[in-house]
Amino acid sequence: MDYNFSDRVKSLKPSAIREILKNSSAPGLIPLSAGNPAPDAFPYEAIREVSQKLLEDTPIEALQYGVTEGYAPLREHLTAYMKKKHHVGGEGDDILITSGAQQVMDLLTKTLLNEGDTVLCEAPSFIGSLNTFRSYRAKLVGIPMEEDGIDLAKLEAALKTEKNIKYLYTIPNFQNPSGITMSLEKRKRVYELCRDHGVMVLEDNPYGDLRFAGEDLPSIKSFDTEGVVMYAGSFSKVVSPGMRVGYAIGPKEVIAKMVVCKQGEDVHSNMWAQIVCHRFMTGFDYEAHLQGLREIYRRKSSVLLKAMEEHFTPLITWSKFEGGLFAWCTLPEGVDMLEFVKRAMEKKACVVPGTAFLTDETQPCRAFRINFSTPTDGQLEEGIKILGETVKEFI
Amino acid sequence: MDYNFSDRVKSLKPSAIREILKNSSAPGLIPLSAGNPAPDAFPYEAIREVSQKLLEDTPIEALQYGVTEGYAPLREHLTAYMKKKHHVGGEGDDILITSGAQQVMDLLTKTLLNEGDTVLCEAPSFIGSLNTFRSYRAKLVGIPMEEDGIDLAKLEAALKTEKNIKYLYTIPNFQNPSGITMSLEKRKRVYELCRDHGVMVLEDNPYGDLRFAGEDLPSIKSFDTEGVVMYAGSFSKVVSPGMRVGYAIGPKEVIAKMVVCKQGEDVHSNMWAQIVCHRFMTGFDYEAHLQGLREIYRRKSSVLLKAMEEHFTPLITWSKFEGGLFAWCTLPEGVDMLEFVKRAMEKKACVVPGTAFLTDETQPCRAFRINFSTPTDGQLEEGIKILGETVKEFI
The missing domain is CATH 3.40.640.10 (Type I PLP-dependent aspartate aminotransferase-like (Major domain))
Structure with missing residues (x-):
């Protein structure tokens, strides 16, 4: 049967970025492209207790x-x-x-x-x-x-x-x-x-x-x-x-x-x-829980910052961030961002090209996004090192 | 501030039926208008066990x-x-x-x-x-x-x-x-x-x-x-x-x-x-669970059928149903269905006017819907009795 889709669905274009990220969940990849909360941020013991009681x-x-x-x-x-x-x-x-x-x-x-x-x-x-x-x-x-x-x-x-x-x-x-x-x-x-x-x-x-x-x-x-x-x-x-x-x-x-x-x-x-x-x-003590989360992400962000200072400076810069899960990094002029992201991915470090976040993804953009909540500390350090090495190949 | 809603939202008209049913969850009403599964149909012990284990x-x-x-x-x-x-x-x-x-x-x-x-x-x-x-x-x-x-x-x-x-x-x-x-x-x-x-x-x-x-x-x-x-x-x-x-x-x-x-x-x-x-x-034994549900609804439907035979026959008729949660009942010619539903509600028996289920709710309709899964057996018997008494007032 032939399907006659609605105009709204027909107009959803396949994304070039989706192609790049298609294999980003393959085993062995360092997941700097995700947006998941850190596994140790889940209050699962409290949830188990609450759930059992309410059922x-x-x-x-x-x-x-x-x-x-x-x-x-x-x-x-x-x-x-x-x-x-x-x-x-x-x-x-x-x-x-x-x-x-x-x-x-x-x-x-x-x-x-x-x-x-x-x-x-x-x-x-x-x-x-x-x-x-x-x-x-x-x-x-x-x-x-x-x-x-x-x-x-x-x-x-x-x-x-x-x-x-x-x-x-x-x-x-x-x-x-x-x-x-x-x-x-x-x-x-x-x-x-x-x-x-x-x-x-x-x-x-x-x-x-x-x-x-x-x-x-x-x-x-x-x-x-x-x-x-x-x-x-x-x-x-x-x-x-x-x-x-x-x-x-x-x-x-x-x-x-x-x-x-x-x-x-x-x-x-x-x-x-x-x-x-x-x-x-x-x-439960909800404010103490939030405080605990802030400690988790403060620690993880400091691992990221230390690695970026070691491997990115001075080629890759990043915007200041005081919270959240993401760092926004900018490549030096002249580096093709999409090529950089592809090359990094071949080396198992997966980040999101900045164009994914634009209203028009064909616009020029030298930025990419790093997530620091999903990877382990080791993955974070290894991933940043790979990105730092990769950018040098473009200079 | 003035809000300029989308055409799709502007075109959603308030329903005359919603007005009738507005108070249908008031305490003391007999809920023949709902569509909830019977409380004894929930496998909550199994769900509690499964939930605890997965957490x-x-x-x-x-x-x-x-x-x-x-x-x-x-x-x-x-x-x-x-x-x-x-x-x-x-x-x-x-x-x-x-x-x-x-x-x-x-x-x-x-x-x-x-x-x-x-x-x-x-x-x-x-x-x-x-x-x-x-x-x-x-x-x-x-x-x-x-x-x-x-x-x-x-x-x-x-x-x-x-x-x-x-x-x-x-x-x-x-x-x-x-x-x-x-x-x-x-x-x-x-x-x-x-x-x-x-x-x-x-x-x-x-x-x-x-x-x-x-x-x-x-x-x-x-x-x-x-x-x-x-x-x-x-x-x-x-x-x-x-x-x-x-x-x-x-x-x-x-x-x-x-x-x-x-x-x-x-x-x-x-x-x-x-x-x-x-x-x-x-x-779990899923097929046995389904068999158990069928027994629950078979029993509840027989309570309904017995009450309808006693209080509805011959004035109100109903369509044959071999499963599900609903009975569809038709009033004698000449009875104003919406008036009947309102009158029944004043007497605490709440059913849904049949026009609610039409593509055009202004069309003539002598039917109303009864749900038999939500009320208790006692509520079911009492509700049907009230509906049977109410219809006589219109003859």
Whole structure:
């Protein structure tokens, strides 16, 4: 039979990068290209305890249908917690539990976007979200990143000239892939600019709790008094990504539409995972757990930094990062980045070419992304050494 | 701030039925309107045992990211099981694990449908799926049901006259809401007709394992040698709906596109639930479990039938049902169905008005749906008595 696919599916082009990365999970490769939390970051003993207890106490609650909005005790706890700790969420806001934060990107796009409408995003930005926006046939407009976050002048110019902008997508903390953190001043200004142009902000904050240097900054959502910001939170990097539990905190009116869209996609999110997250947050010392994670990633990042200083300097440079899971590295002028990535891969060190994170992957780019949470310390040291040796072959 | 919602969201109209059912979960109401599995149908002791063991053996596997296609051992086991037991899935097919079967409806629609394209469906049909199709702005064309399934003459006429038909949506076993099972002859003919018109069949089979009378019939997918049928299976009615685990078995080419769409929606389905389903299917006597479920529903349906014979005959009639969770009842001519449902609700018996399941809920309809899995035996007897008394007030 011949299949007549939808235009949105027909327009999804096969990626050149996917070809390069196709074999990146082959055995023997050093996985600097992934984005998985470190295996020792999972609180699996606590989860086992919580899970056993809830399947003894309230098995039917964990196994029966739930409501689309999410498990009520988790919604209530998160609402109070995010308000108290991060000033996220106010009177005009509501909360929706999602099947991972990726579903927040999907549902907001479904709720706001017609084909051809514009999404502003940081350039570079997280490929998973960009692909979600593309699946709704968004026009993606990338705004360049500076050392302290998005380029405000270019953002303002885009807000003035682009048509039918529905939202700005930003990851203010330890951005994926650049590792960059947006300054406080820029956060305030991004809020004002978007508000003044009637454009929503989709603030994605999966890594905010993983700061291992510098000081916490307020989220953009914390300035929101006018229903401008949809905040996407996630348990993937702080409890478990396999559970697929995320959440959206944003204007009631928008959340209500997202609930209807979610009902048509998966009815509700896995109940066991929602209850485990609730009981883990409330029955254990959650702040101590987060502190433990920061120690794990501080240590791993210092292994990376030491190796980069030894093997990269002065040829390969990297952006400053104070948290998260990624380092963004730039090759010297004249080095063909895609050739470098291929050559490194032949030597078993696998990184992601920077073009993967652009709205147009045919644009020139000398950067690549390193993940330091997945590899072991030994793999990290070995991988950086290989990359350092590889770049010398291009000079 | 003013929100400019997408056309697809703007076109979702508030339902008159939702207003009627708004208070259906109020305490004291008899829940004949739900669709939950019976609480004693959950194998929660086995799930507790499996869950504890997997969080001891392989906690990281359960908590780490997985692949979009689904947990490989579950995919392999289901592929072999469905092929051997139900002749579902052949050389040209692949399997995708989804976040409940609802996601199969969503992903196939996303993969095939442009706005305004046509979906043929049974009339009446499952409201959840109809709403998913509506969220993609499908043109829904309802084909009337007969005692042995869809009206073939009307199906053929629609296949000939409607434009841009992407698929026929059907629930051949114990259909929701009508309880009707499609005859073997009609199954074969539906396959041939759709194939000959180049239209896919979306075969939704959530209740197939819950037959408590008559003989099992082959699925439409079992005839498929040409990549015509996408089969949607689910663990919701046989293990647990709260886990949100379903699956699609269909043409490789279509599944591949659905995988890309799923990646953008929720990356992958909850890992714990996928592993629990796999270990439950392989480590326990799954066939004995299914037999136990059939006994539970056979007993509950006999409570319902006895009560209906006592309180409904001769005024309210019902369609024959040999499995599933629902009975479809028809009021005498001249009775206003919506008024009847409202009046019954005032007396604490809550059923779903039949119009909820139509492609156009303003069409005339004298039917309502009863669920017999959620209420206790006592609630079932009391509810039917109230409905029987209520109808007399209209005569």
